[in-house]
Amino acid sequence: MDDLLVFQTILVGTDGSPTARIAEDVATMLARATGGQVLVVSAFDGNADAKLTAEEAVKDARSRVDVAGVDSWSEVVEGEPAAALVKFADHVNAELIVIGDIGMGEARRLRLGGVPDRISHSAPCSVLIVRTGNDAREANAAEPRPVRYRSVLIATDGSPTASHAAHLGAALGRALGASITLAHVGDELMGRIVLKDTAERLGEPDLAQQIADGEPGKTIARLADQLGTDLVVVGNKGIAGARRVLGSVPNTVSHNADCDVLIVHTVGRSLADLTPGEGAIVEEKGQRVAGYRDPSGQLTVLSKKCTHLGCSVQWNPTLETWDCPCHGSRFDAEGKVVNGPAQRDLDRIHA
Amino acid sequence: MYNWWVFIHIVGVLGFVLAHGASTWMALAVRREREPERLRTLLDLSASATMAFYVSTFLLLLGGVAAGFDGHWWSQQAWISVALGVFLAEMVFMWAVPRQYYRRLRRAMAIEQGGGTAVGPREIEQLVQSPVPMLTLWVGTVGLLFIAYLMILQPF
Numbered sequence: 286m287d288d289l290l291v292f293q294t295i296l297v298g299t300d301g302s303p304t305a306r307i308a309e310d311v312a313t314m315l316a317r318a319t320g321g322q323v324l325v326v327s328a329f330d331g332n333a334d335a336k337l338t339a340e341e342a343v344k345d346a347r348s349r350v351d352v353a354g355v356d357s358w359s360e361v362v363e364g365e366p367a368a369a370l371v372k373f374a375d376h377v378n379a380e381l382i383v384i385g386d387i388g389m390g391e392a393r394r395l396r397l398g399g400v401p402d403r404i405s406h407s408a409p410c411s412v413l414i415v416r417t418g419n420d421a422r423e424a425n426a427a428e429p430r431p432v433r434y435r436s437v438l439i440a441t442d443g444s445p446t447a448s449h450a451a452h453l454g455a456a457l458g459r460a461l462g463a464s465i466t467l468a469h470v471g472d473e474l475m476g477r478i479v480l481k482d483t484a485e486r487l488g489e490p491d492l493a494q495q496i497a498d499g500e501p502g503k504t505i506a507r508l509a510d511q512l513g514t515d516l517v518v519v520g521n522k523g524i525a526g527a528r529r530v531l532g533s534v535p536n537t538v539s540h541n542a543d544c545d546v547l548i549v550h551t552v553g554r555s556l557a558d559l560t561p562g563e564g565a566i567v568e569e570k571g572q573r574v575a576g577y578r579d580p581s582g583q584l585t586v587l588s589k590k591c592t593h594l595g596c597s598v599q600w601n602p603t604l605e606t607w608d609c610p611c612h613g614s615r616f617d618a619e620g621k622v623v624n625g626p627a628q629r630d631l632d633r634i635h636a
Numbered sequence: 637m638y639n640w641w642v643f644i645h646i647v648g649v650l651g652f653v654l655a656h657g658a659s660t661w662m663a664l665a666v667r668r669e670r671e672p673e674r675l676r677t678l679l680d681l682s683a684s685a686t687m688a689f690y691v692s693t694f695l696l697l698l699g700g701v702a703a704g705f706d707g708h709w710w711s712q713q714a715w716i717s718v719a720l721g722v723f724l725a726e727m728v729f730m731w732a733v734p735r736q737y738y739r740r741l742r743r744a745m746a747i748e749q750g751g752g753t754a755v756g757p758r759e760i761e762q763l764v765q766s767p768v769p770m771l772t773l774w775v776g777t778v779g780l781l782f783i784a785y786l787m788i789l790q791p792f
Contacts, residue, residue: 443743474762475740482747482754594687603750612683613676613742626684 292411292457293321296379298370298404300327301342304417308385309346311415311545313353314433315383318460322356324379328369329361336361367403375409382408385417405539411453411521411550414539434545437463438495438514440505440538442471443479445565445600446520446551448486453549454518455487463515466493468508470501486603502537509542517542520551556584564600564607564618574634575600575607577618587620588632598631607631638706645699651692658685660776663734663769666741670760672748679742697723715786722786726779730772737768 297312299305309325316323325346327339343359350357362369374382384401405412437458441447451467458465467483469476476496484492495512497504509517519535535548550558554567556576564577566589575587575598587607589597596611606623607616615624620631662682669675701720709716741763748755785791 443747474759475744478744478747478754478759482750482752485752485754594690601746601750603747603752608746610739610742612686613680614683624680626680626686 292319294379295381296324297383304387307417308415312383316355325359328366367400381411383413412548414546434463434515437516439518440468449551450520450549468495470504502534506541518547586634592629593627641703648696655685655689719783719786734772
């Protein structure tokens with residue numbers, strides 16, 4: 286349950302539409318499972334009528350969340366929906382944005398330029414994209430579909446960021462009573478190694494595992510479809526920045542999966558996000574640094590540049606070391622050299 | 637100046653062969669090794685020669701390209717362009733194939749070192765029995781021999 290403490294403030298965007306209601310239901314279900322609260326937010330474009338509509342939308346939504354026995358509050362924000370929701374999520378330090386795949390007030394499916402798409406690329410936290418049905422009739426039904434995640438598919442390549450997403454996805458799956466399947470796209474041997482190691486680290490060595498070959502994003506979406514998965518969990522690596530142009534796994538999954546997609550905020554986290562005993566590459570004052578919070582809560586902040594050739598080090602949660610993927614240099618949590626070829630400790634930024 | 641460029645080129649070649657020799661022998665030794673700690677040592681040894689490899693490759697290219705200009709070969713003879721093309725193609729191959737393979741091996745060894753049962757003797761056996769090291773050795777050797785042939789015999 287500790288992992289789920291990161292989902293204490295769940296922001297759900299709504300425009301009062303039946304499809305947005307499905308996203309509200311999902312947010313409510315998650316808040317129940319994590320013990321968190323739901324923040325219902327609606328954006329309006331500046332005119333008085335739109336503001337009134339937004340206020341009514343959040344009022345209705347909040348009353349439904351309250352009936353479910355979940356703590357909630359609401360807000361209307363002015364501006365273009367995606368930008369306004371992202372800005373507000375940042376302002377209130379929301380840990381999760383839940384958004385329907387039909388664009389907030391604009392009948393647009395998740396696609397380049399749509400509201401959920403833009404939110405997924407710029408959110409300061411994790412994003413859950415909820416499938417609201419290709420057919421609007423489903424969403425318009427008097428009683429929306431019951432929301433329940435029976436099966437969760439967690440995709441991992443064994444990297445530290447993917448492992449973080451896997452821990453969170455597994456904790457969420459357990460809290461929801463869902464069956465969990467781990468997936469790896471790549472060659473069979475490394476897939477077996479990575480998935481077995483991930484399952485052992487999750488404390489569930491018998492978790493179901495799937496290994497497939499192909500283009501990672503599309504293959505994960507296809508696997509989810511074949512397995513009848515309700516929720517796919519991926520890390521957000523590559524969804525923002527330069528790799529966005531080249532395409533990234535979370536982006537491809539969110540565009541291709543037929544089920545809900547949780548994009549866990551594993552890249553672009555801040556020092557404040559680090560839990561005791563955790564290390565990660567995080568952002569601090571616009572700079573990416575290697576941060577480690579020891580079990581007593583003390584922070585160590587180091588340059589992420591390996592002192593050998595300048596590659597970015599990665600956190601190794603098993604050994605609690607900083608490892609350089611380029612040439613194998615290894616540093617302890619405080620940045621001291623454990624293994625070469627690096628000869629010099631990681632530069633300390635501040636502790 | 638031409639002789640100086642050739643000198644720099646030869647220094648680069650010497651450094652390249654010495655630095656890459658460590659990786660070459662590591663590639664061969666890894667195939668016979670099954671002990672995780674010794675495998676990690678071999679991988680570290682190979683990694684330790686990387687800086688020397690990059691510096692010598694830079695000198696090799698700088699000296700060779702500059703000597704080609706000084707000797708007016710770029711405009712008059714095709715062999716130097718072909719040699720440079722083969723060298724660059726080899727670098728792309730090395731980046732795409734063996735580099736990925738050794739990254740996987742390093743990751744597997746890191747997982748093994750971290751405890752757990754994901755990487756055992758069977759997995760190590762399968763990892764080190766990959767055809768990649770031998771393929772790399774063949775591609776590297778044939779490519780360098782071909783470049784040497786072009787440089788010495790200058791056939792076109």
